[in-house]
């Protein structure tokens with residue numbers, strides 16, 4: 491009875507990555523030996539000291555409501571993290587904790603965007619940005635970022651996309667899905683375009699900060715362009731760095747007026763993030779980066795192994811991502827080919843579907859990220875799974891004819 495739903499439900503759709511994972515799970519439940527490279531989460535476990543901190547918090551009775559914007563202890567850990575790792579100085583009224591970085595971004599968009607407002611989304615981009623903007627009544631404005639700029643937005647493209655209606659810009663580095671990382675110089679160039687637009691807020695999604703690979707230095711806009719700090723919301727969280735996707739803790743730092751509004755919104759929706767998970771996040775942020783770096787090195791080895799494999803497969807376009815744990819693979823040369831039964835691979839969706847249906851390998855099509863024909867494959871999976879996945883992909887490609 492969709493006619494009983496509010497009109498806003500027609501403006502956005504279920505996350506394509508969640509949908510791709512659900513399809514893979516359904517095939518698995520039907521008994522098929524599916525390998526899924528769809529999800530955006532580390533395959534590692536949450537480090538033991540973090541788990542212990544959560545158990546201790548439960549024993550200590552930290553099981554009640556906390557302040558809406560986070561426990562003072564976690565907010566202090568967030569402030570210390572921003573100072574230590576990013577050179578950013580925030581006060582207690584300039585940070586807040588939410589149920590995942592996703593809720594931080596959702597709060598910010600809902601607080602900032604209304605009917606007719608435009609939000610610039612360099613594309614390909616994380617599947618949720620455009621839909622959150624639409625939910626708020628705004629219009630996502632794409633800047634198409636192709637291989638010629640390493641899938642990154644340029645200052646010229648940003649300047650061309652700005653209009654009097656622009657209220658916000660989404661920046662995500664390292665990027666999901668492309669793995670592109672914006673250098674300090676590239677951020678400075680983008681920041682230069684904004685110097686006359688104090689009315690535009692930049693939401694910097696730094697969730698993959700600690701997953702940058704050798705030769706690439708992570709940088710964040712508020713630190714690189716201190717003059718813009720009052721118009722930047724810096725978003726981060728523990729999900730990806732500390733293998734804590736299920737704990738649901740994200741945080742943001744930005745101007746007090748925006749944080750206040752986000753806090754009000756959260757107070758009328760979910761209240762505080764889980765108290766036990768907040769205690770675990772303190773242990774994560776205060777616990778040093780030793781495990782994080784060891785795991786990043788494991789991701790790096792997997793990245794290199796997969797890039798070498800894919801580069802040897804004819805008809806795929808692949809580049810080594812500078813960060814995050816995704817491969818963004820161009821499949822344009824394979825569109826128009828035929829399966830062994832003569833069926834034509836008419837488009838990206840047909841390619842992705844056939845890979846799952848015939849070779850039990852699940853990936854996400856590029857369309858959900860705003861760019862086709864591509865596929866996104868995560869390399870946050872075991873070496874054995876990745877090797878088997880490469881064999882299946884290779885068999886699939888070999889079966890296609892012109």
Ligand SMILES: Cc1ncc(COP(=O)(O)O)c(C=O)c1O
Nearest residue numbers: 530590591592616666727729740
């Ligand atoms: C670019 C990006 N931002 C934010 C998130 C959400 O992270 P969290 O688990 O903290 O909500 C994700 C998760 O996939 C992501 O890829």
